[in-house]
Amino acid sequence: MYLIDVNANQYGHLEFKYKKKEQAHKEYRKYIISNYQPRFCEMLISEVENFEKWIRETDFEIVRPNSMNNYGAVLDDFGMEGTLDTLMKDFVRHISKVYFADVGGFDLDSHHGFVVEYGVDRDVDLGFHTDDSEVTLNVCLGKQFTGGDLFFRGMRCEDHVNGQIYPEEVFDFSHTVGRAIVHRGRHRHGASATTSGHRINLILWCRSSVYRELKEHKNDFLEFCGECKRENERKACALHGCKPAWKKGITLVIISGKIVEFAKRYEHNKKREDLQRYEELKLKKLVEDEFSGPEEYDDSSSEDDEEDDVIKFDPKHEVQFVDALLKIRNNDPVLKNKEVELFDDVASDDVAEEGKVKRGEKKKKVYLKDVNANLLLENGADFADVADDDDDVEKDQSFYAKMEAGRKEFLDAVMWLEKDEGSNGNVNDGFDGFDIDVSDDDEIMWRQEDFEREINFRHQEGGEDRVMVHPRKIEGSVRKVESARQRQRESKKEREAERKIEMTEEIKRLKNVKKEEMNEKLKKFREIAGIGEGEDCVLDVRDLEGDFDPEEYDRKMKKAFDDKFYTKDILVVDDKELNQLIPLKKLATYREDEFHVPYNKIKETKQRIRSQLKGESSSGPDNGGKRSKNDAGKPVKQVGGAETENPESETQNEGEKKQSRKQRRKERLQELKLAPTRRMAYNLDVPKKKKKNKA
Ligand SMILES: O=C(O)CCC(=O)C(=O)O
Numbered sequence: 049m050y051l052i053d054v055n056a057n058q059y060g061h062l063e064f065k066y067k068k069k070e071q072a073h074k075e076y077r078k079y080i081i082s083n084y085q086p087r088f089c090e091m092l093i094s095e096v097e098n099f100e101k102w103i104r105e106t107d108f109e110i111v112r113p114n115s116m117n118n119y120g121a122v123l124d125d126f127g128m129e130g131t132l133d134t135l136m137k138d139f140v141r142h143i144s145k146v147y148f149a150d151v152g153g154f155d156l157d158s159h160h161g162f163v164v165e166y167g168v169d170r171d172v173d174l175g176f177h178t179d180d181s182e183v184t185l186n187v188c189l190g191k192q193f194t195g196g197d198l199f200f201r202g203m204r205c206e207d208h209v210n211g212q213i214y215p216e217e218v219f220d221f222s223h224t225v226g227r228a229i230v231h232r233g234r235h236r237h238g239a240s241a242t243t244s245g246h247r248i249n250l251i252l253w254c255r256s257s258v259y260r261e262l263k264e265h266k267n268d269f270l271e272f273c274g275e276c277k278r279e280n281e282r283k284a285c286a287l288h289g290c291k292p293a294w295k296k297g298i299t300l301v302i303i304s305g306k307i308v309e310f311a312k313r314y315e316h317n318k319k320r321e322d323l324q325r326y327e328e329l330k331l332k333k334l335v336e337d338e339f340s341g342p343e344e345y346d347d348s349s350s351e352d353d354e355e356d357d358v359i360k361f362d363p364k365h366e367v368q369f370v371d372a373l374l375k376i377r378n379n380d381p382v383l384k385n386k387e388v389e390l391f392d393d394v395a396s397d398d399v400a401e402e403g404k405v406k407r408g409e410k411k412k413k414v415y416l417k418d419v420n421a422n423l424l425l426e427n428g429a430d431f432a433d434v435a436d437d438d439d440d441v442e443k444d445q446s447f448y449a450k451m452e453a454g455r456k457e458f459l460d461a462v463m464w465l466e467k468d469e470g471s472n473g474n475v476n477d478g479f480d481g482f483d484i485d486v487s488d489d490d491e492i493m494w495r496q497e498d499f500e501r502e503i504n505f506r507h508q509e510g511g512e513d514r515v516m517v518h519p520r521k522i523e524g525s526v527r528k529v530e531s532a533r534q535r536q537r538e539s540k541k542e543r544e545a546e547r548k549i550e551m552t553e554e555i556k557r558l559k560n561v562k563k564e565e566m567n568e569k570l571k572k573f574r575e576i577a578g579i580g581e582g583e584d585c586v587l588d589v590r591d592l593e594g595d596f597d598p599e600e601y602d603r604k605m606k607k608a609f610d611d612k613f614y615t616k617d618i619l620v621v622d623d624k625e626l627n628q629l630i631p632l633k634k635l636a637t638y639r640e641d642e643f644h645v646p647y648n649k650i651k652e653t654k655q656r657i658r659s660q661l662k663g664e665s666s667s668g669p670d671n672g673g674k675r676s677k678n679d680a681g682k683p684v685k686q687v688g689g690a691e692t693e694n695p696e697s698e699t700q701n702e703g704e705k706k707q708s709r710k711q712r713r714k715e716r717l718q719e720l721k722l723a724p725t726r727r728m729a730y731n732l733d734v735p736k737k738k739k740k741n742k743a
């Protein structure tokens with residue numbers, strides 16, 4: 049058995065390390081990396097659970113991931129399409145272009161991503177099947193479970209999918225949270241019963257349009273099929289009189305890895321996107337603020353409102369419309385003139401009728417391109433086929449460009465593979481990127497060339513009789529003449545109602561994200577300020593929002609930090625403690641980790657200072673709150689919050705506000721360096737009692 053370390057520590061750059069291990073299953077190569085970022089797994093699970101909850105609450109019918117699962121959800125449906133595309137391109141493709149190049153692994157270009165859920169109260173197991181994918185990534189996200197093993201029973205092409213199972217094809221794989229497996233879609237597999245707990249897996253079916261296109265023309269290159277292989281070998285041996293030897297190659301790749309960057313990025317981007325969206329909605333006045341109760345999405349501000357529903361029929365325009373349509377369908381030569389005016393703009397006519405168009409103002413003309421655009425919008429893609437044959441040429445060209453790119457990637461993959469093999473003498477042993485023995489260099493080269501030739505000459509070599517068929521008509525997109533408008537109106541209403549529900553839910557969710565963020569900030573603040581559970585805090589979540597007002601901020605900070613902590617307290621602490629206790633810097637988010645001081649430590653320090661002070665003096669708040677002037681005649685800096693209780697200090701505070709924080713700190717330090725006599729003179733060290741007695 050080979051252990052292959054896939055170190056995905058650099059996002060998208062995999063390092064392969066080959067280690068020869070004791071012979072176990074020669075046919076299986078394993079990639080082992082450690083965990084699949086637990087936080088990412090957790091987040092995904094909670095997102096899925098939320099989604100499930102929402103489905104239950106709204107009684108919404110959703111499309112389940114595939115025909116065999118009754119639980120789980122299509123991730124592309126809830127905003128993860130881009131993320132999963134990245135996962136496919138930047139992660140799966142690096143692996144598959146080497147190990148599954150024969151099924152287009154070098155050019156995976158689309159995906160279907162979903163989660164599946166198993167448990168006694170969910171889907172229990174999954175039948176024997178092949179996936180509708182070229183390559184599948186299956187990641188075990190959680191939670192706790194027993195059972196649920198994956199069983200693999202050999203790869204088969206469509207013709208042999210139900211063929212027998214050979215002993216060497218039997219492979220069982222136990223899911224572990226954080227571990228993933230990559231296999232060909234045509235690898236027959238199933239999942240045994242999850243006997244307790246819940247198992248949730250992320251499945252990414254990755255497809256290659258290049259490969260699918262090629263398969264349309266030819267399928268005798270499908271070397272992976274265990275049954276085809278045997279047949280070919282039998283034939284070859286019958287011809288050459290040799291003994292068939294069943295060669296084993298890679299069948300699947302097991303990964304347990306750190307996709308650290310990927311998971312982190314997902315987490316970060318998702319939150320940022322949500323908050324940004326929330327702010328946008330707030331700007332558009334679609335949400336009031338995060339503190340108002342649940343609100344319904346109100347789309348009355350959107351431009352296309354009810355009026356749109358009332359479609360006005362104008363016989364003149366109807367005739368013009370049909371006439372234009374016929375001209376286009378019949379490819380009327382008049383259309384060659386780009387400036388041909390097919391009919392007057394309905395909207396501008398209507399407006400004119402209502403007297404809203406100023407006299408002499410030119411009516412908007414409608415050109416062929418406008419009509420085409422409108423027809424496309426109304427009739428769907430079907431119409432485009434009739435209207436413009438050039439489109440096909442363009443499609444063809446982009447296809448060839450894509451093929452070229454695919455070919456280049458393929459060559460890169462081959463070079464990579466060669467380099468890899470060259471760097472390690474053991475690699476060829478039992479390994480084969482195409483499920484054939486690659487110990488023979490010529491053979492692998494021959495197969496690569498063959499594969500390339502198949503792609504490049506698929507139209508020339510016996511493929512001419514087959515015509516590519518793509519579905520042209522998309523259900524529901526074709527315009528029906530009778531009562532179509534009625535239906536359009538109804539479906540528009542339905543769509544709007546759906547949109548309203550969706551938006552209301554979305555706003556609710558975004559508000560929660562926002563609230564969560566603000567509560568987190570507040571929690572941090574309370575922690576820093578040493579404000580315990582249930583204790584009052586001068587700031588509330590609202591203070592964390594809005595424009596930054598430094599004076600207001602200072603005032604609140606003073607109150608927060610100084611209510612229970614006076615200048616006197618501060619004077620007895622050393623710099624290190626002061627740094628912990630006056631933690632304004634800690635509020636700068638970029639420093640939060642470095643400056644974190646646990647709440648109990650702050651409390652402990654404060655208590656210690658208090659008892660120290662009690663021993664030294666019995667001074668009350670008015671002593672701490674009232675200060676004489678320093679030698680420069682300036683008011684002595686007051687960190688204490690006594691100004692709120694002491695009107696006298698009000699004016700002093702005005703002066704203080706103007707002082708910079710740095711200045712105040714400097715003064716405080718100077719104060720500490722004062723000679724004992726000066727300190728006495730300034731009442732700094734004089735116990736209150738003594739002072740009173742003297743008085
Ligand atoms: O349950 C699993 O882990 C396998 C799921 C699977 O094979 C599939 O959904 O195609």
Ligand SMILES: [Fe+2]
Binds near residue numbers: 177178237
């Ligand atoms: Fe599957």
